[in-house]
């Protein structure tokens with residue numbers, strides 16, 4: 001994956017970095033309240049790295065220098081199962097679905113058995129705030145991945161006001 005490819009992730013900046021909406025801050029607050037200081041957290045596509053300084057977190061992002069590691073998630077080299085909690089909030093959503101599946105495989109792989117994975121994806125219901133190359137997540141995708149990896153959904157799969165799907169897996 002070439003992070004310097006001008007077409008790759010272009011919708012996330014368009015000259016600027018992706019801006020954090022207020023809803024995203026609130027989601028991070030809720031998630032932070034569910035994680036203890038002793039847990040090791042990986043935030044994949046961390047954007048502005050909003051958990052930094054609050055929890056024991058490593059933030060990676062292909063395009064935001066606030067990250068601890070400015071790197072594409074496909075190139076990030078971490079020990080499998082080395083994190084208690086992995087977050088992928090809005091970062092696994094670019095076509096084709098074969099790429100989404102490879103990325104999800106990595107996200108799940110970094111989480112230890114028994115650990116949690118917090119997800120937020122775009123089902124592309126609202127085209128106005130959705131980039132052209134976004135993959136439209138479907139509920140069936142969540143069902144299929146849950147079964148394929150033997151995961152448990154431990155928080156209700158919810159459609160947010162911003163028309164994003166959020167849920168939490170336990171591995």
Ligand SMILES: C[S@@+](CC[C@H](N)C(=O)[O-])C[C@H]1O[C@@H](n2cnc3c(N)ncnc32)[C@H](O)[C@@H]1O
Nearest residue numbers: 012024045046047061062063072073089090091
């Ligand atoms: C919609 S933003 C969400 C940022 C943050 N998670 C939040 O909720 O505030 C998605 C972020 O994921 C990053 N991202 C997308 N694809 C990525 C990839 N393949 N590897 C690393 N970061 C990626 C983008 O650069 C962007 O900062």
